[in-house]
Amino acid sequence: MTAESTVPSPGGQPRAHGFSSVSVIPSRGVAGGFRFPHRRPQPRPASPVPLLAADLAAALLGALALTGSAHHPLLAALLVSASMLLRPRLSRAVPGVLDELPAVCGRIAVSWLTLGALVAAYAPQHALPADTLALGFLLQSAAACAARGAVHWRRRTASLNRPRAALVIGPATTAQRVAAGILRHPRCGVRPVGVVTDEPDGSEGLPVLTTGEEVERALIQNGVRDVLVVHPSARTQQGPLLRALAESGCVVWEVDADSPSYATRDQLAGFACRRLDMGGRRPGSFGKRVLDVLVAGTLLLLVSPLLLVCAVVLRLTDGRGVVFRQERIGKDGRPFTLLKFRTHRPVDEHESATRWSVADERQMSWFCRFLRRTSLDELLQLWNVVWGDMSLVGPRPERPYFVAHFSQTYPGYAARHRMQTGITGLAQIHGLRGDTSIEDRARFDNAYIDNWSLWQDICILARTAAALVRPTGS
CATH class of the missing domain: 3.40.50.720 (NAD(P)-binding Rossmann-like Domain)
Incomplete structure (x- = not known):
């Protein structure tokens, strides 16, 4: 989880850093530095209501096959509920009902077979005959295809008239x-x-x-x-x-x-x-924030005694100034103050802003080296997560000085800032910590953003926890 080392070159080798400071995220291309004067509302996707109404009408028509059966209203309600839950998902590529015919008919068949199995299991004396199941399936399938076809035809006509x-x-x-x-x-x-x-x-x-x-x-x-x-x-x-x-x-x-x-x-x-996601709010982002607050808040409560012990020992062994504060660049290039336990004392503010501390410096005390090796110095960043400056999972934040240089040198580095930075991430669980390639880190970070899902965050957290408890060299 620690990402501090000497400045690496594309292949991961240390390199002197005699470059000058420039803007945090440089502008390139035809519209470099250009900002559009106003924000228009995002185009709304096609409303799901027409297709939902079509599926509901088809399910109600199919339920007519259940007329005369015992507990007819209950069975009809179960059929409609199953049909709504098993509605096929649309993509941009579906131009008409023929493309989705297998999915529609397959899900309708599953609904009727499930209904028949439930009735046979709980009330064998009222089991639905095969001809009732077949008639209901045919009625609902025909109605669904006809209704969905009408919706698709209307949408195609609208897109032709207003491309x-x-x-x-x-x-x-x-x-x-x-x-x-x-x-x-x-x-x-x-x-x-x-x-x-x-x-x-x-x-x-x-x-x-x-x-x-x-x-x-x-x-x-x-x-x-x-x-x-x-x-x-x-x-x-x-x-x-x-x-x-x-x-x-x-x-x-x-x-x-x-x-x-x-x-x-x-x-x-x-x-x-x-x-492509260019930094806008995407489905599931609220869930990511909820996960951050719940996990980070719980961890802070659990490890608060450990944090207190680390602070006391660090104060006794290394003097005053237990907490280290440093400006880092977060989402959309916005700076924030990152918190850590202090494990190294820079000579001045300029060194703190422009030099990566080295994990094995000789002047570091034994306890500071222990904090670095175990990543315990990173635990205070849980406060950054609770406050909303960071996320548990995301690209690692860096200082403005290095963000400016890396954004100019490595393609795609600046694009990492379209998502909230994190304590751990896809790059970290693939071993890209310390003296490793910045180019590789940027590639893994952008791959994480492009394919983000809440489940991926959970998997990365689990793999990070496993790496922390795994013995070194295993």
Whole structure:
């Protein structure tokens, strides 16, 4: 969990740090340093109410097959409840009812078979005959397909009449090719209106936007709601622009322009795509905060005697100044004060801000070395978690001096700040602590953010706890 060492190079080797201090998160790309003047509301996803109503109506129609059966109202209620719980989940790629026909019919079959099994188990004398089950399945399936088909047809018609304007970001040739492919298939509901690139090559097609002012003008005039990133380099080179577009209300998609390599059902005119998180609030973030407060609060109560003992021993063996406070960079580049037990005394404030302390310095007392080896010096960061400065799981926070340098040197490092920093993370459980590659840490941190889930946080916490109690070298 400790991330302090000499400044590592890309391969993990220590390197002198004679660079000068620059801005915390530098701006690069076509809209470097540009901020859109206002935030538009995020486009609302398609309402689930029409499909919910279609499934409910189909379940009620299927329940007509139960007429004449014992406890008919109860059985109908159970059928409707099971049908609502087993509704198929939609993705952006589903254009019509035929695509979801197997899922719809399969879940309806499970509902009827489960209902039949329950009745046979608890009231054998009133078991539902096979013809009743078959009739109910057929009625509900036909009604569900018809109702869902009507909903999909209406949505397709609306998307054809009011396609969503989009900007395509990437190398000019690739971006124009993807835009042309999407324009040839208006049924996808997206209409590219411009190409954003740093180096236009003079190719014909959509207007090429090369400045932040041109992007802003296109954003406002066309009501742009989608951003399509068609090359991996654009994620790092145009990172500030993508975040600014996301903050203005656009949805950012990464499109595979060459091969369907993404393991996703989402497609756009035949191109595999996936939605990128650019730092906005995502489903489950409230659960992450609840997990942080519950776990951190409980741990603080449990380890408070240990914290008191560490503070007393540290005061007796190393003098005054038990708690170490240091400015770190958190989510969205905002600074906060990180708390730790003091294990090393820098010469002055400049050294504290610009030099990574070394874990095995000779002047460190035996107790300080013990705190470092066991990561007990990190326990005070539980207060940072409770206060909301940090999370239990996330990219490790760093000082402004090093954030500025690493953001310029390593692609994707600045993108780590789109999520709350943490005490532990995916990089740490893969051994990326101390004198290890910053490039590898940034890659693991961004992979964690791109694929975040509450379950992943729980797994990382469990693996961190296992690593703490595992004997060294095992």
